[in-house]
Amino acid sequence: MAILQKGTDKRGQILSAALHLFNGQGFHGTSTASIAKAAGVATGTLFHHFPSKEALLETLFLTVKQEFADSLAAMAILEGSLEDRARQLWFGAIDWALENPDKQQFFQQFSMSVEIPLSLREQAMQGILGFIGVMIAEGQQSGVLSRLPLPLMLENCHGQYLAATRFFLDHPELGNDAEHKEASFRLFWHAMAL
Amino acid sequence: MAILQKGTDKRGQILSAALHLFNGQGFHGTSTASIAKAAGVATGTLFHHFPSKEALLETLFLTVKQEFADSLAAMAILEGSLEDRARQLWFGAIDWALENPDKQQFFQQFSMSVEIPLSLREQAMQGILGFIGVMIAEGQQSGVLSRLPLPLMLENCHGQYLAATRFFLDHPELGNDAEHKEASFRLFWHAMAL
Amino acid sequence: MAILQKGTDKRGQILSAALHLFNGQGFHGTSTASIAKAAGVATGTLFHHFPSKEALLETLFLTVKQEFADSLAAMAILEGSLEDRARQLWFGAIDWALENPDKQQFFQQFSMSVEIPLSLREQAMQGILGFIGVMIAEGQQSGVLSRLPLPLMLENCHGQYLAATRFFLDHPELGNDAEHKEASFRLFWHAMAL
Amino acid sequence: MAILQKGTDKRGQILSAALHLFNGQGFHGTSTASIAKAAGVATGTLFHHFPSKEALLETLFLTVKQEFADSLAAMAILEGSLEDRARQLWFGAIDWALENPDKQQFFQQFSMSVEIPLSLREQAMQGILGFIGVMIAEGQQSGVLSRLPLPLMLENCHGQYLAATRFFLDHPELGNDAEHKEASFRLFWHAMAL
DNA sequence: AATGAATGAGTCTTCATTCAT
DNA sequence: CATGAATGAAGACTCATTCAT
Structure with a gap:
């Protein structure tokens, strides 16, 4: 920001x-x-x-991604059950999207676009998802999460996050609706929970 | 095709x-x-x-979408438990994506892009998701699926499908791997199942 | 027609x-x-x-011009004073323009345009103005018209005709107004009369 | 210039x-x-x-028209009989055309063309002809000019000017011929004089 | 004679980028 | 650092004309 x-x-x-x-x-x-x-x-x-228009786009992409990553890191909670910590993280991520609709929309559009070189996209993904990967591995070891292939689960997390923010950006009036927010987490969590 | x-x-x-x-x-x-x-x-x-390059894109979008919708409709199964029918549909949709990687990639790129007018995207979504909506409603009434807000669930289905196909397209060697395929369905189904 | x-x-x-x-x-x-x-x-x-678009234009030009020439020839009057005959001709020409506004407008636009080859324009002019030239010469010999250079007088006739029809086409409601019609002839005639 | x-x-x-x-x-x-x-x-x-080719044409039209208007205004004479002043003006306008054949030819071609929006043509006409209108009104009140409808007389002036310059541009060798010049004014003046 | 799909040269216009000030 | 006039390659689109049917 x-x-x-x-x-x-x-x-x-x-x-x-x-x-x-x-x-x-x-x-x-x-x-x-x-x-x-x-x-x-x-x-x-x-x-x-x-140096060029493309460089501007890449800088913008990395800058926005860094802001998101920093934001997530700042709200990471170290105590409580995995589900509680995941819920806090999920709500935090959703709130970030609601507070930064421009940046979220930017992600929606450019995360899968050819305009951003593949290497950059992957790099950005890993920076953020590495974080999540650790949590999933922990959940699997403690028997809370399904033991499904990790890459597939990460992609699924990403997809669900994009879907949820898309929904809330399309329905801004539900941004503070506790029921919908909890429902979005429920879908996310149950996909992976045992 | x-x-x-x-x-x-x-x-x-x-x-x-x-x-x-x-x-x-x-x-x-x-x-x-x-x-x-x-x-x-x-x-x-x-x-x-x-008439124009844009019209070409829109025609292409509608054509591909129609092919996908026709394909899904052709494989719709009317018997068995809801879960079985959903699994058949999910596998069928994944297989369609694997058999038509060009068209699937096209969706990944243009489903959220500004290049396609919003009205067209919505129209395309509804055509396909209307189908899914009916199944979800049925599952909720029979107590198999969670009673979460429908629009949110639909967006979630879409997001998970995009994520799964993205994964399989990025890892073509796993396209016929039963474990991963079943895992992708498991994530999808458990997100919504009670 | x-x-x-x-x-x-x-x-x-x-x-x-x-x-x-x-x-x-x-x-x-x-x-x-x-x-x-x-x-x-x-x-x-x-x-x-x-054979080509240009040939179409030229054919159109010659056709319209021929119609106008035929129309004038048909109304040529052989009796009466030169002024009376000139007035008849002038009124006839004005009426033709009012009855054929499309064709008149076509003349206004293409009589001086580069699109029509010079040779064609000159040929068309001479066909029509040759007629007028004879009348002017007669008037000069009988002492009714000024003895000014003929080419200048012909160009003047043409210019006044274009101006008059432009006026009447721009003010269609005056097309049947006797005062304006007579006024237009008065300007035309007095320019050349002694 | x-x-x-x-x-x-x-x-x-x-x-x-x-x-x-x-x-x-x-x-x-x-x-x-x-x-x-x-x-x-x-x-x-x-x-x-x-901003566009059309805008270039319009700017050119207005620029040339302004130059012509400025030129006329600069040579306006305030003393002498109306006929003398009109003669000075006429000769001045003819000379301007001879000195600026390109600009005069431009007028011949675009004054009646569809390429120039009607509003622009009218605006240009009024700027120049307003000037002439005042002189005609003065001549009518002092009993020197015929009391014919003013709009018709203005259009006639314009038409005669176009015709005269067309003649002189087509016969450049007569540009300095006193007889033809005087003749052109004579036609112009007698059309309107009582 | 009539058709209209196909052609490809040519048009106006845009735009990322440079550089002298 | 900042400016904005200038550049020219590239793009979308048009259109007179042809020709197989």
């Missing part, structure tokens, strides 16, 4: 404008000129901060 | 070439000239059959 | 449609496909009757 | 090249690439200065 919103920082303004425009019009649908305009800088300035 | 591959049908050849190229290079990354060339027709021919 | 309106004659329908469309959108702004469509024929049919 | 010919001003060079090429090949017959080439700039530069 900090990185994308420093008001006087032109670099930050450019990233922020790009996030917004890429979401609305896609990567190729957004011209560097329009990003510069939205950021309130000259067209040339963009290229002082980023 | 039939629709996209009639050898002598220029329209079909164009759709087929577009499917392939859009997958590899994205919508904006693919020029109409390259589509025409890959299809073995003149550039003007593309515009004789489709 | 006959030539442009034979209902069942595809050639005539094409000319008629072209006249209308060229007026509204210009020569280059009108596609042969749109002409064919408006004429109710296939695109290929146009090229059975005219 | 100044506006269209500043050597170092790329915008001016583009306008100047466009004037020349539109005259020779028409609006649709002239490609933006050829304009840029003739102006010695890159194709993109044209669109940096004008």
Whole structure:
């Protein structure tokens, strides 16, 4: 958040404008000129901060991903049952998405897109999912979670998270609805629980 | 399949070439000239059959979606427990994806992209998910499935399906692995089962 | 008129449609496909009757010009003073324009345009103005008209006619107004009269 | 002249090249690439200065019209009889046309063409003819000019001016011929004089 | 004679990127 | 660092014309 919103920082303004425009019009649908305009800088300035439009996208991707990862790490809870800790994490992740709809939408769109090089996507995934992988392994050893192939479970976690945030972004009025929130966790948890 | 591959049908050849190229290079990354060339027709021919590049994409989207829907409908089973029927359907859908990797990848990329107008995406979803909705409602009434909000469950089904096919497409060698296949269904089913 | 309106004659329908469309959108702004469509024929049919789009325009130009010339010739009066005969001719020409607004507008637009080869324009002018030239010469010899250079007077006649018809086409409600009609002739006649 | 010919001003060079090429090949017959080439700039530069080819034409039209209007205003004479002042104005206008044949030819072609939106044409006409309208009204009140409908007289003035300049442009050798010049004014003046 | 699918050269316009100021 | 005019390659789309039926 900090990185994308420093008001006087032109670099930050450019990233922020790009996030917004890429979401609305896609990567190729957004011209560097329009990003510069939205950021309130000259067209040339963009290229002082980023060597190319693609580099801008990649930087943006990594920046947003890092913010998400930091956010998750900050809310990681070390006490309680695995289910309680997972619930806290799930709710925290959902809340982050609700508080940062632009960034979440950005993920929805670019997580599977060709515009982001495969290596970058994988790298980003592993950074975040490594975290989850440890928790799943722990749950399997303690007999709380099914002993299914880990890669499949990770992909499933990711897919369910995307689905849940998609649902809440499409129905913002349910963002604070305890029933739906709990239901989303229930689906997530029961998929893997024994 | 039939629709996209009639050898002598220029329209079909164009759709087929577009499917392939859009997958590899994205919508904006693919020029109409390259589509025409890959299809073995003149550039003007593309515009004789489709009023614009966007219309071509939309036609392609609807065509592929229809093929998938037809495919699912053809394998719908009417007998057995709900779980058995769901498993048949799930395996059938996974197999369709494995047999049509191009079309599945196309879905992965364009199901959430801005390139496809929202109305079209929703229309496509409803066509397919309406089917699933009925099964879920039935399961809830017979006490087999959790009574969670339906729209959330549908989005979850969709998300899990995308995740599973993503996994199998990324690991083609596991496409016929019974364990992984069953595991993917297990995750899917337990998410919703009581 | 006959030539442009034979209902069942595809050639005539094409000319008629072209006249209308060229007026509204210009020569280059009108596609042969749109002409064919408006004429109710296939695109290929146009090229059975005219070797090219340019040839169609030229044929149209000559046809319309011929109609106008025939119309003038038909109303030429041989008796009375030169002024009376000129007035009859002027009124007749104005009326022709009012009765054939499409054709008149066509003249306004293409009489000075590059689209019509110079040779064709000159040929058309001479066909019609030759007629007028004789009358002017007669008037000069009988001392009724100024002895100014003939080419200048002819160009002036043409210019005044275009101006008058432009005025009446822009103000159709005055088409039958005797005062304005007489005024237009007065301007025309006094320019040249002694 | 100044506006269209500043050597170092790329915008001016583009306008100047466009004037020349539109005259020779028409609006649709002239490609933006050829304009840029003739102006010695890159194709993109044209669109940096004008949003579209049409906007370029309109700017050109208004610019040339303004030059003509300024030129007329600069030579307006306030003393002498109405006829003398009209003669000065007429000769001045004719001379302007002879000195700026490109611009005059541009008017001949685009003053009645569909390429220029009607509103623009009318606006341009009124700017120039408002001037003339005042003089005609004055002449009518002082009993020098016929009391014919003003709009008709204005259109007639315009038509005669176009005809006269057409004549002189087609016969450049007569541009300095006093007899023809006086003759052209005589036709113009007698049309309206009592 | 009539059709309309097919052609491909040509058009306008966009846009990432550079560079002199 | 910042600017924005300039660049020119590339793209979507048009359209006069042909030709097999």
